Amino acid sequence: MARIQPPKRTRIYFFSDVHLGLDTPERERSKERMLLRFLDTIMRDAEQVFIAGDLFDFWFEYRSVIPSGHVRVLGKLAELTDAGVRITFLAGNHDFWLKSFFPKQLGVEVSLEPIERNLYGKRFFLHHGDGLLRNDTGYRMLKSVLRNRVSIFLFSLVHPDITGMIARWSSRTSRQHTGKKTYEGNDMVDFARQKIREGFDVVVMGHNHQPHVERFQNGTYINLGDWIDEHTYAVFDGRRITLKTFRANEKRERRG
Ligand SMILES: [Mn+2]
Numbered sequence: 001m002a003r004i005q006p007p008k009r010t011r012i013y014f015f016s017d018v019h020l021g022l023d024t025p026e027r028e029r030s031k032e033r034m035l036l037r038f039l040d041t042i043m044r045d046a047e048q049v050f051i052a053g054d055l056f057d058f059w060f061e062y063r064s065v066i067p068s069g070h071v072r073v074l075g076k077l078a079e080l081t082d083a084g085v086r087i088t089f090l091a092g093n094h095d096f097w098l099k100s101f102f103p104k105q106l107g108v109e110v111s112l113e114p115i116e117r118n119l120y121g122k123r124f125f126l127h128h129g130d131g132l133l134r135n136d137t138g139y140r141m142l143k144s145v146l147r148n149r150v151s152i153f154l155f156s157l158v159h160p161d162i163t164g165m166i167a168r169w170s171s172r173t174s175r176q177h178t179g180k181k182t183y184e185g186n187d188m189v190d191f192a193r194q195k196i197r198e199g200f201d202v203v204v205m206g207h208n209h210q211p212h213v214e215r216f217q218n219g220t221y222i223n224l225g226d227w228i229d230e231h232t233y234a235v236f237d238g239r240r241i242t243l244k245t246f247r248a249n250e251k252r253e254r255r256g
Pocket of ligand 1: 053054093128130206
């Protein structure tokens with residue numbers, strides 16, 4: 001009897017800014033369905049998966065409590081790691097407050113800082129993308145408060161139902177603030193260009209929800225877009241990284 005070969009996993013996938021929990025229940029259900037279909041599809045050939053932040057519209061984790069919901073997605077991530085896929089979750093500005101749930105329960109590595117990784121001999125730099133605008137000192141100050149150990153500890157003393165309420169409010173405010181910022185002058189592209197000058201081959205970011213590919217002489221910058229309107233992701237085959245749009249019927253459109 002012929003042995004069925006295990007799937008050959010060679011592809012490395014990147015996506016970000018799903019913002020689970022952001023929308024109406026109907027829209028959330030359809031977004032979740034699409035994401036699950038995507039994760040099922042990539043399970044066939046994924047060697048690694050990077051989630052570049054804001055998988056959730058809000059995630060604040062206590063030592064023994066996590067936000068309710070998202071169970072299908074969490075289960076699917078566990079299924080992937082069980083199947084041998086390495087998953088790295090880089091925290092975004094909406095889901096920075098991660099503790100041990102992802103590594104311990106799902107086998108997903110978590111990083112609270114930008115990631116430098118050598119993939120198939122190429123140097124990758126992964127950054128969620130928040131806090132890079134030049135004229136945004138206000139956000140950078142807020143970011144250092146939100147990421148401060150003392151303020152996280154104090155926040156963790158508040159009942160989860162209350163933090164959930166504060167979070168939904170602050171998430172809305174943050175989105176309005178981010179929406180108002182102009183991306184003219186393209187500070188994110190400048191940042192990527194600088195990283196490539198420093199010797200990185202590929203810079204991957206998310207955060208501004210605008211899918212974008214820019215190929216420089218010595219490297220490539222990719223913005224992953226989002227899973228609210230765009231359903232975009234990047235795939236690296238060892239030589240070239242490409243930005244694509246996921247279609248539920250699995251036909252993949254090239255973005256450049
Ligand atoms: Mn973000």
